[in-house]
Amino acid sequence: MLTLLLGVLISALLFTALRRLEHDKVDIDFQQQAKVRVAAVQNGLDSSLSVLRDVNRLFVAFDTVSREQFRSFATPLLVRNPYIQALNFHRIVSAQERPQYELAMRAQYPDFTIMDISHGKPVPAPIGERDHYRVVEYIEPVQGNEAAFGVDADSYPFQTVAMQRAVDTGEPSATGLLPLTQEREMQKGIIVLMPVYRKGAPLTDVAARRQALIGDTAAVFRSGDLIAKSLAAEGFLLVSKADLDMNISVYASEKADQGSLVFHKGSRAEPTAQPLSALPMWLFYNQPDPYHHVFSVAGQTWHMEVSTPPAWFAMERSNALWAFLAGLFFTAAAAIYLQAVLDRSRRIQLQVDERTAQLRIANEDLSADIAARKRAEYALQLRERAIEASANSIIIISAEAPHYAIEYVNPAFERITGYSAEEAIGVNLCFLWGTDVDQPGIEEIRATASAEREGHAVLRNYRKDGTLFWSDLYIAPVKDDTGTVSHFIVVQYDITATKRYESELEFQTNRDALTGLANRSLMRDRLGQAVSYAHRYGHPIWILFVDLDRFKFVNDTLGHQAGDILLKAVSARLQAAVRDTDTVARMGGDEFVLILPERTDAGLSTGIMQRIMESIAQPLTIEGHEFFISGSIGVAVYPADGETPEELIKHADIAMYRAKETGRNNFQFYTPAMNERALERLHIEGDLRNALEREEFTLHYQPQVDLRSGQIVGVEALIRWQHPELGMVPPVRFIGLAEENGLIVPIGAWVIRTACLQNKVWQESGFGHLRMSVNLSARQFAQEDLVDSIAVSLREANLAPEYLEIELTESLVMADVDRAIGILRELKALGVQLSIDDFGTGYSSLSYLKRFPIDVLKIDRSFVNDITIDPDDAAIVASVISLAHSLRLDVIAEGVETEEQLTYLREHNCDQIQGYFFSRPVTAEAFSVMLKDGKRLQIETTAS
Template sequence: MGLPTWLFYDHPEAYVRAFDVAGKKWSIVVSTAPHFFIGGNDNALWALLVGVLFSFGAAGYLQMIVTRSRRIQMLVDERTMQLRTANQDLVADIAARKHAEQELQLRDRAIEASANAIIITSAEGPDYGIEYVNPAFERITGYAEEEALGRNIDFLWQRDSEQPGIEELRACLQEQREGQAVMRNYRKDGTLLWSDMYIAPVRDDYGRVSHYVIAQYDITATKRYESELEFQTNRDSLTGLANRTLLRDRLSQAISYAYRYNHPIWVLFIDLDRFKFVNDTLGHQAGDILLKAVASRMNSVVRDTDTISRMGGDEFVVVLPERTDSGLSTSIVRRLMDAIAQPLTIEGHEFFISSSVGVSVYPADGVEPETLIKHADIAMYRAKETGRNNFQFYTSEMNERALERLRIEGDLRLAIERDEFLLYYQPQVDLVSKKIIGVEALIRWQHPELGMVPPARFISLAEETGLIVPIGNWVIREACRQSKVWQDEGFIGLRTAVNLSARQFAQQNLVQSIQDALTATSLLPASLEIELTESLVMADVEQAIGILRDMKTLGVQLSIDDFGTGYSSLSYLKRFPIDVLKIDRSFVNDITTDPDDAAIVTSIISLAHSLRLSVIAEGVETREQLDYLQQHGCDQIQGYFFSRPVTAEVMTQMLRDGTRLQLTDDQPA
């Protein structure tokens, strides 16, 4: 049975091979599939078998070649992929390296361009030598790089080694940690450099510290600003003394210490006498110069442990805590007063400034800062009331007077509006004619509840508050009005004297205000006499001479009151355009018992006559005083021996009656 002559195959891996077997043409289907079919046109079995065997061998060979080719191709593809991946990694690595280099360059430029100093030190102690500094370090410290390399950073604080920040930096090095410290460094030229320093360790791949990086920030300007803020908060901007805030803090600390060790504290309240006169005559700039000079003088007297504070204006408070090596005594107060009282020249003018001081003592006068200051203030006002230029210790009675003073001050502001003031007049008598030739106008206050308030209780208060200016202007106008009344009654030669205070004398429009009073009342100028104290005109001689000359042009009379108590010299006295010298009552009181006072009175009378001036003695109360004055050529007297101050009505009646000085035993009371 012959083989089929047909052949079919349907496997995609099959292919046909044609060859001759026994002269016959055969087509063999060779396939890599598990089944195959062959076919031909001959039924010779041998030929078929040979063909089949050959086909199998060829197919296996071909299969081997194909498999190997594929394996090689896969290997090539795999290697190609690996090369491609390696190339991509290499490109990425190169890019990363370039980026890292750029970042390093950027960081290096940033360090080089930094406005703050950067310092890199070795981690090897004990020197921790500097290995790098940036240009900012050179600019900030003044040290060149070569001057810093290899050195320990402690050369920046020189001998200023007592700083908490130094211990912090050393601890950071020893403990290999980060830290921060504010320190006082010093530049190469020795100037102070405040630095905020940050330190951080640099670790290698194994975590070991190899270096330290220190960032140094220059905070000198910030510290200076903080100091200015602290100064403004706690110090008086003009004098540099402690202000109220710092005073209370210091006094509180002193009280705590004094309580613990049972020590006393003295609190002094100091007020400059007649400071307003300087301000009003030369201006506030001159006043500021005086205040700074006084502050400097007081600082030179007190101890380092004492505190001086300016409370405002011309008021100062001094805290004197007791130390173990020295107690507290009044000599400290006197040293302060003497230092203040030294002559002071301002803008070519010489001033003599005294002070009034009140003293309170802890714990007797209070245990709280506010209480001690208040009581010292009260004692200071008592010192002013007793004549100024002295000191007083606080007493409980002073508190009652202080309360009364507050009441009087409030009422005083309304006294002019309520028309509560009136003038009394004390006659002045000529010792030759024995007639009344003048009067001195003296203010009184008719208080609706307190009754008649004497000048001693309110004049000094009016001076301090500035109310003396409107009160003084009222006195001038009222005196001119009453003098005009007497003038109209025929007492043409009668002279009315009015005292001027320092505050009035300092008025810019003083001369004009006097002129206005004369004009308003139509009073003859020669009937008005302006009295000024010797100390007032001597405070600023040149200024006083100019004002006196301006007043003299009005036609009024001028006199120097309380003569002999100030600092006059003959050269100055000759330049004053004055008409009368008044001998102070302090010399007249003991004229018959004290040879020195008698000699002074005699000298004043002689001096006045040599200058063609009239002399009037005030405070004459006895026949013996009168006799002495008359014997030595005194021109006029004023005092209780002839008459106390009286109302305008009584004075008018005395003028109408022609009352004279009677040198008999029954003198008027």
């Protein structure tokens, strides 16, 4: 009965514990889903504010914006963002300027008068009562908003505080929630204002900002539509089980106030009555706590709440219920077994009593056996002294089940374990194992005792002070005169030192000495085990091959000790980014392999890939230098991409190289087409090593044209490879390989030397002094003798340094700013020109830009392509030109292919262009003909 009661109690406690874990898991899953929806709403709000910034940037970029320009710019924005009710421009008109302003507007709108809103209706604004007016001059769309045209926006009291905050900060500022009367459903919305300052005016403090204010741009947002679109864009408004159970409420205030409710989806989560008043609700229901999040929208505090209604836990999927039923089953089985053991003990007691009676009869013959007993006692004493003197633990245990109590221990046991004989006698040997009962050897010991046979096991034991020691344990049965096993003798050998040596040997065999990660041998063993397990149960395995980008740059610049520090840091970050059951191994150098077993297609999403890449990309300071390292990752999946460890690693490696080819700092999944690319890459890499000796490289030249004169003022040298079998190989197919294997250094030196010699030939032919531009790679930039190498090339060609321009990418100089500044200053001291290529695609800071001793900024072709159709790219190009001229730098736009692009660049005072519109890259002979013929850009034709 006690066994039954205790089993039921333990089963109930186990059910309670498992239900708590299940409820906590539901709560954690809900919190994660809620955070994703909060992030979607915040991203949508931030994106919507960027629309107003784009409109405001239009007024910053141009001195005067016409009504047609405003309409052309605003119309596509309204189409792409249907949640915007209107886009406005308010102009500040002083009381003195009002008569002249109204007269000018009546030339186009005869009945125009500055109006106020009084009791919801427009009336003429009084004259002389205020010192200025904030007039709605432009509004799009006009249809439906005609009544707002010419209205003094300051007559709306709710805009006053938001406008003052926007003027003082220069940032977008939102009003509170207000009804949008133009909407048929009376939807609520907000108005976001952003000031427009006089161009060129100083904005050093609040007083200066107020003095420079000439107006503001404003956007009227349908708040509910905006949030619904943000959620729908991430698929959170689909009719799925997760979304139907999710209640989302957004308030335009710090607290959940029904009057400030902006958006609501779902039903209210009502509390559920307790099934039994003495039991907690989570025992039978799943209802996570609501998730609350407070955030700022253009200066206004908003509040978002995500909740879910209570739900009865699913019985068919509940591990807690099955555990409870299993506990009841095993409790009943244990009670039955215990009853059987008690019955057997009673039968044994009857046999003992019978044997005792027989012994009384045999006592009459004891006198004859006294001498024999003395001899036996002497032998027993001898054996006892031998046991006492043994260096190993010797233990005698009773064979009486189920306790198997210790009856004797020798002094060696006391010395090894720290327990005295009094503490050990009478208890079971299992007290040496403590809570560490998950050992295969324990089952062997129990089986030995149950079968009454000899046995052997290796066990982890714990001394009295809690320290671990390993023992090699041998057990043998001891039989009495009748042949019945009455005791067991146990001999323990302390093998702790041997085990420690085995562990150290195993670590050295299977671990990387620098990082402590699994090495190649252990990685292949674990991958083999994972493949066998996955084949048996049909689980996929994800293999990630990670290679650090530009790791050799760290070794070359700071030495191998700094490289070792970087590898240790990256190893720790990779281990922190994956599960404990996953394997992170170092293949050698800067290559790592991650084995992620039992991942479903949804289990390894781009989210975990991004998390691994972000963990690598965290800034790292080594010897006072801050580095931004990145990684390229290739992914292979078992069994789709291979069925053996060798195939999977090979294919993941191929995918990693594809990631490097596509720009580094990304990940690629393996495809069969990559195998062909890898073979082709191997073939090209082999031929590339001999291409320089065989003089297979050649240079093509693309002209750079001055937009004011139309003349060719410079040329960019571009390398080509004339392969004997593949024909003309473009740089994109071999430059990356040259970077990886170090061949880019001699190839780059050849390009600089050849370009300088060719420029000198053109000068001696009477074609004038052209500027020759040559691109510099990251490996070249890391050379110790870079400046000396360029000086040698200039001397060999007898070319003046000012006619050589060195181009560096924005990301290259930003990798290690302090070192880059030092090298750039040395190059500048040599006398060469310096330019920043692909400007705007990296992460440069203006504070660094003004420290670089550069002469030219090159606008990347990705911005030039869409300047005539994309307002964002147009604004960026105009801003870069203005920025460069402010820093007294020349600007070259590359990739100019159409006359419309040329016209836009000329209107915004770009200095030079290059691209297919004027000329493709050509050979030196063709460029010589171009110079001889005096080819130039036709300024008059373009202008007309």
